[in-house]
Amino acid sequence: MPKNYNTILVITFLIGVIIFSIFKYVITLRENHDLTLALDQAKNQIVILDSQKQNLLQTIEKEKIAQRKLSEMNLELKDYLKASRKRLARLFKGYAQQRKLAQETSKKINLLKTENKFLIKSRARLVNENEYYLMRLNSVSELRKAIREVNRGINTYKMARFPKGNQGFVIKDGKPTCAAKIKIQVEPAAPRK
16 A cells, blocks of 8 residues: 555645646736736837827927027017117107196296286287377377477476586585496396296
């Protein structure tokens, strides 16, 4: 029996190894099948990812081109903004000058309106005086009265300038108090603004 027993043992051991090998083989086949499926999925994902990568690269190129265009537009807009600011500053300066000129013109207009009102009143007074004098001087008796009034006015003026006695000089202690010569200097009036 010992011989048989050893043989049975070896056979049992070999059967165990065979069963274990078959079991391991089946597991390996299953793992291989799973790995093949995973590899196929990975390959599919690689293809999808490559496609997405190409799309992303194209999108990046488009974005770079768009970015360059935007940068160029930005530079143009900055130049335009600088020019607009300068133009706006000139416009504000011109506006301030025009406003100042308008204020000065408004003051002048108000002054001229005031002068105009005065001149209208003065003209009305002169027209009334003219009508009065025309009416007065059209009659002979009124004309004679006017001539007498003028003559009296001239005589009154002479009397005021040269009273009788010392011919207009005030004398104190036998000496005249006024200078013998009077110098009159006439200067032109300042021009109106």
